[in-house]
Amino acid sequence: MTDANDEPIINDDIREHPATETEPLLARRPSNLSQASSLPRHLTTRHAFAILITLQIGSGVFASPAQIDSNVPSPGASLLVWALGGLLSWAGAASFAELGAAMPINGGMQEYLRHVYGDTMAFMMAWIYIMAAKPSAMAIQSIVIAESIGSIASFSSPDLDPTLLRLVAAGALILIVMLNSVNTKLTMRLSESFTGIKISTVCLVVLGGLIAVIAYLVNPKSSLSGAPDWHERNWFETRSTVSGSGTVDWTTMGTWERYGHFAAALYGGLWAYDGWDNANLVASEIRDPGKALPRAIKYAMVVVLSSYELVNVSYYILLPWDAISSNNAVAVTAAARVFGHWAGICITMLIALSCCGSITGNVFTIGRLIIAASHRNYLPSFLATRGIPASTQRHADPVAAPRTSSDSKSASVIDAPIYANILTLFVTLAYVFFGELRALLTFTGMATWVFYVSTVLGLLILRRREPQLDRPYKPTVLLPILFVVVGVLMIVRTAIFAPPQSILLAVLMVVGAAISKLRRRAAYV
Structure with a gap:
């Protein structure tokens, strides 16, 4: 019997006979695509929900309010931006749910882009996402x-050694990756635990x-x-805000400049909501993905959107409005x-744990993306290894006793993608020590939205090109259209206002396309 750890994430027919640039994947796959993966289906709606919550509720809701508030003229406008960001993310999540239910293959966007546009587009997406x-x-x-731990150790001093912060950040990252390199069950337990912590943190801020409000109603002079x-x-009263090092005067601002500020505010909100696509990366491991995936996405978006609105209302109740736009730690300050x-120390600890949960979710999903990319020969095949290779588990004695069923069970305890996690760890450490995070945030946001929009546009193409495709879940066509239109406007705005990041992304995509062409040419030599 084949060891489950060595079974492919997609069926052998697809792996051994890769599609050409124009040949659709459906032409040679099984009629029941849910059987295209031989990974065990041990994830439920609850697990998918936990993955989405742990990825979406991280540092964004605690750090993005300053960016959003500084780019809108009033607190009411800020709350509208948070709502718009949530609805736009929900539209994207619903579109991805249709694709995940119709094509339940691990790899998410990579496989959808490959099916619609061809191998080169999928390679570029995998390359930019993984690296x-x-x-x-x-x-x-x-x-x-690291900053949270530093603020607890020296709560009254904002001056922390940057090198020490990076070392603490690296240590935290290594520990979390190690915990996520044991097995899927442990990762799911961690994910569910962090989900509870994240929701508790949000509830505490809302409770504050x-x-x-109650204290004011009882005694307006209460502290x-x-x-x-x-x-x-x-x-909804217009007031000046602080953006960067200057003050924004909304009364004298032109329409084009207002558009730039609102787009920047929306971008901050979308970054806080980011992570809604990640359940699709493990679609082939979800039981009955046609029902479970859309349900998990719906529940997660309801929780996240409601939480973000209530948290930001609480910020505007607890803090002076003029202080929010210049404060990157509004929850702790409030x-x-x-x-x-x-109370500040307690919230700081909870925020740190929330970020641990986000890293846990990211390690889990990027591991599955690396496995899918390896099976497509985008990366070396050994990165797809799940668990400890059998050769390292066997006894040195050449006349070893045959393995019993209990031995096989113990050998498969460690089923995490070890080598994929190691690659993720080293690449992430490079960003921890050498990355300029503010500029990198803008770059990665634009890069992800290029592929988000391309994928949802691909959904519209598939509806016309392959109407016979079984779609257990199919939202109204207005949702993907709205997502594509707003997404294109966001990308254009970012390209105009952030030319260095735009040029870098263009260069990386050109290089990725060239590498993909060379790789395919070498495969046929």
């Missing part, structure tokens, strides 16, 4: 963990805002009633200001 987008996101999360702005000022020093 840039995912590792840089985990590097940001690791540094937030609710306490402030627990938060800042006075929330009950003294109009929530808790410490209203409820005292120890």
Whole structure:
């Protein structure tokens, strides 16, 4: 019997006879695509929900409010941006759910892009995600963990040694990757635990805002009633904000400049919501993906969108409005200001744990993406190895006793993609130590949205090109159209206002296309 750890993520027919640039994947796959993967289906709706929550609720909701508030004229406008970002992400998630239910193959976007556009597009997506987008996101999360630990150790001093911070970030990253390199069951347990921590953190911030409102109603002069702005000022009143090192005067601003600021605000919100696509990366491991995947995405988006709105309302209740746009740690500041020093430390610890959860989810999903890329020969095949290779587990004695069923069971305890996790670790460490995170954030955001829009556009193409494809879940066509239109506007805005990152992305895509062509040419020599 074939060891489960050595079974391919896609069927042998697809792996041994790769499609050409124009040959559709469906032409040679089984009629029941859900059988195209031989990985065990041990993930449920609950697991997919936990993956999405652990990836989406991270440092974004605690760090993005400053970027959003500084680029909108009022708190009311800020809340509208958060709602728009959530709805846009939901439209994208619903579109991805259709693709994941129709083509439940591990690899997510990589496989969808390959099926619609060909091998080169899929290679470029896998290359940029594995070597840039995912590792840089985990590097940001690791540094937030380090800053949280540093702020606990020296809560009153904002001056922390940058080198020490990076070392702490690296240590935290190594520990989390090691924990996620044991087996899938442990990773799922960690993911579910971090989901509870993330939701608890959000609930505590919302509870703080609710306490402030109740305290004001009982005694308007209470020290627990938060800042006075929330009950003294109009929530949609235009006021000046701080963006970068300057003050934004909204009363004299032109339409084009306003568009730039609103786009920057929306980008901050979309970054906070990012991660909604990751359940598709493990679609072939989900039981009944046609029902479970859309359900998990729906539940996760409801929780995340509601949480983000309520958290930001609480920020505007607890803090002076003029202080939010210049504060990158609004949750910690709000808790410490209203409820005292120890409340700030408590929130700081919870934020650090939330970031640990985000890294856990990213390690899990990027491992599956690397496996899928390896089976497509985009990366060396050994990176697809799950668990400890059998050769390293066998006894040195050449006359070893035959392996029993219990031996096989113990040998398969470690089923995580070890080599994929090692690659992820080293690439992410490079970003931790050498990356300029602010510029990198803009770059990776634009890179991911190029592929998001391309994938959802591919969904529209598939609806016309392959109407016979079995689609257990099919949302209204207005959702993918809305997503593509707004996504294109976001990409164009970023390309105009951030030319260095745009040029870098263009260069990487050209290089990726060239490498893909050379790789395919070498395969046929």
